Amino acid sequence: MGLDDDILDVLRENGGTHISGEELCKTAGVSRAAIWKHIEKLRDEGYDIEASPHLGYRLIGIPDSLIPGEIKWKLKTAIVGRKILSYRKVDSTNTIAYGLAEKGLEEGAVIIADEQTGGRGRQGRVWNSPPGSGIYMSIILRPGMAPNEIPKITLVAAVAVAKAVRQFTGLPAIIKWPNDILVNRRKVCGILTEMKAEQDRIGFIVLGIGVNVNTRHKDLPKTASSLKEELRRHGGDNDLSRVELVKKILEAVDRHYNLLKKKGSGPIIEEWKELSAMLGARIRVALPNRSFEAQAHDIDQDGSLVVRLDSGMLQKVAAGDVEMIR
Amino acid sequence: MGLDDDILDVLRENGGTHISGEELCKTAGVSRAAIWKHIEKLRDEGYDIEASPHLGYRLIGIPDSLIPGEIKWKLKTAIVGRKILSYRKVDSTNTIAYGLAEKGLEEGAVIIADEQTGGRGRQGRVWNSPPGSGIYMSIILRPGMAPNEIPKITLVAAVAVAKAVRQFTGLPAIIKWPNDILVNRRKVCGILTEMKAEQDRIGFIVLGIGVNVNTRHKDLPKTASSLKEELRRHGGDNDLSRVELVKKILEAVDRHYNLLKKKGSGPIIEEWKELSAMLGARIRVALPNRSFEAQAHDIDQDGSLVVRLDSGMLQKVAAGDVEMIR
Numbered sequence: 001m002g003l004d005d006d007i008l009d010v011l012r013e014n015g016g017t018h019i020s021g022e023e024l025c026k027t028a029g030v031s032r033a034a035i036w037k038h039i040e041k042l043r044d045e046g047y048d049i050e051a052s053p054h055l056g057y058r059l060i061g062i063p064d065s066l067i068p069g070e071i072k073w074k075l076k077t078a079i080v081g082r083k084i085l086s087y088r089k090v091d092s093t094n095t096i097a098y099g100l101a102e103k104g105l106e107e108g109a110v111i112i113a114d115e116q117t118g119g120r121g122r123q124g125r126v127w128n129s130p131p132g133s134g135i136y137m138s139i140i141l142r143p144g145m146a147p148n149e150i151p152k153i154t155l156v157a158a159v160a161v162a163k164a165v166r167q168f169t170g171l172p173a174i175i176k177w178p179n180d181i182l183v184n185r186r187k188v189c190g191i192l193t194e195m196k197a198e199q200d201r202i203g204f205i206v207l208g209i210g211v212n213v214n215t216r217h218k219d220l221p222k223t224a225s226s227l228k229e230e231l232r233r234h235g236g237d238n239d240l241s242r243v244e245l246v247k248k249i250l251e252a253v254d255r256h257y258n259l260l261k262k263k264g265s266g267p268i269i270e271e272w273k274e275l276s277a278m279l280g281a282r283i284r285v286a287l288p289n290r291s292f293e294a295q296a297h298d299i300d301q302d303g304s305l306v307v308r309l310d311s312g313m314l315q316k317v318a319a320g321d322v323e324m325i326r
Numbered sequence: 327m328g329l330d331d332d333i334l335d336v337l338r339e340n341g342g343t344h345i346s347g348e349e350l351c352k353t354a355g356v357s358r359a360a361i362w363k364h365i366e367k368l369r370d371e372g373y374d375i376e377a378s379p380h381l382g383y384r385l386i387g388i389p390d391s392l393i394p395g396e397i398k399w400k401l402k403t404a405i406v407g408r409k410i411l412s413y414r415k416v417d418s419t420n421t422i423a424y425g426l427a428e429k430g431l432e433e434g435a436v437i438i439a440d441e442q443t444g445g446r447g448r449q450g451r452v453w454n455s456p457p458g459s460g461i462y463m464s465i466i467l468r469p470g471m472a473p474n475e476i477p478k479i480t481l482v483a484a485v486a487v488a489k490a491v492r493q494f495t496g497l498p499a500i501i502k503w504p505n506d507i508l509v510n511r512r513k514v515c516g517i518l519t520e521m522k523a524e525q526d527r528i529g530f531i532v533l534g535i536g537v538n539v540n541t542r543h544k545d546l547p548k549t550a551s552s553l554k555e556e557l558r559r560h561g562g563d564n565d566l567s568r569v570e571l572v573k574k575i576l577e578a579v580d581r582h583y584n585l586l587k588k589k590g591s592g593p594i595i596e597e598w599k600e601l602s603a604m605l606g607a608r609i610r611v612a613l614p615n616r617s618f619e620a621q622a623h624d625i626d627q628d629g630s631l632v633v634r635l636d637s638g639m640l641q642k643v644a645a646g647d648v649e650m651i652r
Contacts, residue, residue: 122524122525122526122527123524123527144614146644146645147473147474147476147521147523148473148474148644150473150523150525151525151526154525178525178526179525192524193524193525194522194523194524194525194529195473195522195523196520196521196522197473197476197520197521197523198448198449198518198519198520199448199476199477199480199504199505199519199520199645200448200477200504200644200645200646201448201449201645288470318472318474318526319472319525319526319527320526
C-alpha cells in the first residue's frame with residue numbers, strides 16, 4: 001500500500017463529506033504540496049476528487065477501472081484475491097496466470113485485464129474480449145486434489161458466478177453444463193479451467209472467468225449477450241460497475257471453494273442443480289466423434305453429466321458439448 | 327541429417343568391413359579432405375574408426391552416448407522418437423519437455439540427458455540422476471484424452487518399461503503400482519507422468535522415465551538398485567548399453583501407446599496384471615492423511631488400484647503409495 005492508497009482510503013472512509021487538507025496531511029504524514037501531487041495522480045487514474053479551498057477534499061466519483069486497489073477495497077474473502085495483478089491488455093489472462101503459477105504465484109492470486117487479444121474458451125475456441133466492457137480474469141488455485149477432481153472446481157466456479165450475477169443484476173442466470181452461464185438462453189459468461197498435474201496430484205489450477213458485462217451485441221457472437229444488453233430488455237440502460245461485479249464473483253468463488261474443501265462436492269452439486277435449467281430437458285450431446293439426443297438426467301459426484309438414452313439406459317458424459325433442444 | 331550422419335550410416339551399413347576413402351567420397355559427394363575432417367569429428371564424439379591407407383575406413387566401436395543419431399539408428403517406432411533432443415546435463419528432462427511442449431513440440435518427441443541436477447519423482451520427491459550411468463528421458467504425448475484417463479498412460483509406460491527391461495537383461499522386472507519397476511524388490515526405474523489439461527481435454531502429457539542402468543549402489547538410495555548391480559548377482563559385470571535399452575524402451579512405449587489408442591486400456595491392464603507381483607499380496611496403503619493395511623485385489627479400467635479391506639469391503643485407491651508387507 002503506497003501513499004496514494006492511504007489518501008484514497010481516508011477519502012473513502014469520509015464518504016461524500018469533505019476532509020480538510022490539514023487533516024489529510026496529518027493522517028498521511030506529508031506536506032500539503034505532497035498531498036496535492038497525489039491527488040493529481042489519483043485524478044489521472046480516473047478518480048473524481050473535488051478540491052475546495054475552504055472545505056478541503058471530497059471523493060465524488062470512482063473509476064470503473066479494474067485496478068487492484070478498487071477490487072480489494074472491503075473485499076470479503078479468505079483466499080481469493082489476496083493478491084491481484086491488473087493489466088490493461090494481455091494475450092490471455094489464463095496464459096499469464098499459468099506462467100506465473102509455474103513460477104510459484106500463490107493460491108488465490110487473481111490476474112485481471114481490461115482487454116484480451118487472444119481470449120480463449122474451451123477446446124481452443126475464441127472468447128471475444130473487447131476492451132473496457134467485460135471482465136476477463138483468472139484465479140490461481142492449489143487445491144491438493146487428484147486430477148480427476150478438476151470438474152468439481154468448474155462446478156464451484158459456475159455456481160459462484162451464476163449466484164453473483166443473480167445477486168448483482170437480478171437477472172435469471174442459469175448454468176449450462178459444464179461451464180456456461182446463460183441469461184435468456186444466451187451466453188453471458190464462460191469458464192475455462194486449466195491445470196498442471198501429475199498423475200495423482202494437481203499442481204495448480206487456473207480458473208478463467210469471462211463475463212460480458214457492458215459489451216454491445218455488435219461486439220459479440222450471435223449466441224452470446226451481455227448483462228447490460230439483457231437488462232436493457234427490462235428497461236435498464238446504465239453501465240454496470242465491473243469492479244463491483246468482480247468483487248461479488250471473487251467473494252462467491254472464495255465462499256464456495258472453501259465449502260468444497262470443508263464439505264466435499266455434495267452441497268455444491270445441490271446448488272448447481274437448482275441453478276441449472278437443464279436437468280429433465282431434452283438435449284443433444286456432441287462428442288468428438290458422434291452426437292446423439294438424450295434426456296439430461298443428473299449430475300454425479302464427479303461433476304459428470306448423466307443422461308438417459310432413448311433405450312432407457314443411463315450414460316455418463318464427462319466431456320463434450322450439450323445443447324438444449326427447444 | 328548432416329554429412330556426419332551420412333558418413334556414419336555408410337560405415338554402419340558396411341558392418342565390420344572396410345570401405346575405401348574413394349567410395350566414401352563418391353557416396354557423400356565431397357573431397358577426401360572433407361571426409362577426413364568428418365571422420366575426425368566422429369572420433370571426437372567417441373566413435374572408434376580405423377583408418378588404413380590401403381583398405382580405407384572401418385567402424386570398430388560406437389560410443390554409449392545418448393545422441394539422437396545413435397538412438398534413431400534402425401529405431402522401429404511409429405510415433406515415439408520421431409524427434410530426439412539430447413542434452414549433456416539438465417535440471418530435469420520433464421521440465422525441459424514441458425516447456426517445449428507448451429511451445430508446441432510435436433507428439434513423440436523425446437528429451438534425453440546424460441545427467442539431471444534436479445531429477446524429480448512423484449509428489450516432489452528427488453530422483454537421483456548421476457552422470458553417464460542412467461537413462462533420464464521424457465516423451466511428449468498428445469493423446470486427446472480426458473484428464474482422468476492419465477493413469478492409463480502411466481500403465482502403458484510401466485508395462486512397456488518392464489517388458490523392455492526383461493527382454494534386454496533377462497532380469498525378472500515387476501511393476502509396483504502405480505509406477506515403479508522393481509527387480510528383487512529394489513527400485514530400478516521410476517515413471518513420472520505430468521500433464522497440461524483443460525477440464526475435459528489433455529493438452530499434452532510429459533512421460534518421464536528414469537532407469538538406473540549402470541549406476542553403482544553407492545550413488546543410489548538404499549531402496550534402489552540398478553540393472554548392472556542386479557545382474558552382478560548373477561555373475562555379470564559388463565556395462566549395459568544405455569543406447570540399446572533406450573531404443574527398446576521407446577519401441578515398447580510406442581507399441582503399447584498405439585495399442586491403447588486402438589483397443590483401449592483392456593489389453594494393457596491384462597499385461598500389467600501379469601507383470602505385477604502385487605495382486606493378492608498383503609500391502610500397506612499410505613494416503614496423504616492416514617495409512618492402513620489391506621489386500622491388493624485388482625486394478626480397474628481407470629488404472630486405480632482396488633484393495634480388499636479387512637472388513638471384506640473393496641476400496642478404490644486412485645492416489646497414494648503402497649508397500650508390500652513381507
